[in-house]
Amino acid sequence: MTELDKPEDEERIVLTEEQLRARRARSIAIALALLALVILFFIMTLVKGPYMAPRPI
């Protein structure tokens, strides 16, 4: 049974505005951290050169 099939009187969980704001802030922070990590890994690959791995892939 999908979400669309559920009877309308079943309970739905909703988030308050404050909860949504807090979650959005955390999600943005995680996204920025991951982006920074990707950039760092890319730069490090350039710095280390093509022989970064201990053996050929």
Next chain:
Amino acid sequence: MSLVTEGADYPGPAAAGAGVVYADVSMAGVGDYLALLKPRVMSLVVFTALAGLAVAPASIHPITAFTALLCIAVGAGASGALNMAYDADIDARMVRTSQRPVPKGKIRPGEALAFGITLAGFSVATLGLMVNWLAAGLLAFTIFFYAVIYTMWLKRSTPQNIVIGGAAGAFPPMIGWAAATGSLSLEPILLFAIIFFWTPPHFWALALYKSDDYARAGVPMLPVVHGDMTTRRQILLYTLLLVPLGIAPWALGFAGLLYGVTAIATGAIMLLLAWQVFRERRPTDAASRKLFAFSILYLFLLFAVLLVDNGWGGLIR
């Protein structure tokens, strides 16, 4: 980012509308998660690691150095998060720590634990892959030592907790050195020893004027278990060991005259303050507070001058 384990069963307030329930999800902000990392401790860790990395006799690309320091910083932050996850009960009972995110209810202990484990894993793996595995191994051991040996075992069981546990704070210069050279030698071990013997007078000075707080939380700090006089004597003894160790880098030839002069001058002040603490009696605590404050400046100055004296080492070549 909420690993709510009991949230599914949490009843929550029923909404006015039919069939709508408000979920018990995390209200923690980014600042709360950053507070978990103990930023002030992180900054000291990064600074001492930078000194170890800079004085090492090896060239290292600035980006690699930055990556190494970032991993060390995140690893230190992970240790802080793991500590806060485990010590939530103690932190709630102490004035000094009651405003931390976990005792305040902003972050659950399980969330802090998951956050700490994730950061620990990624920082060690990244350091190993990007720099070298000796540095990564030392970082992993440091995190384990602080989170398990100190936090879960020593802190609650022995008045020597911060003496042995202080080793965790002493590893960063060794990690920095290992990151630059891929090896260890006498010099990083000496830097380790300086921080190791600095830790007891630093923390016991704090414990002297916060002993009521520690007693309330049931933490067996030395003043709580063995009293003021024993603590004051131990502070003096450790400072007597610390000062020559602080001068040793100059005496052994891997730091210059500027460092030597700084180490001698600040070491003399540390000894004077430790002597004043030894002579002080409660309820007066001015000497303890002064020693605690100056001990931070002492360590900072030693490592700052070490950096400058070595011309920032292999960071700029």
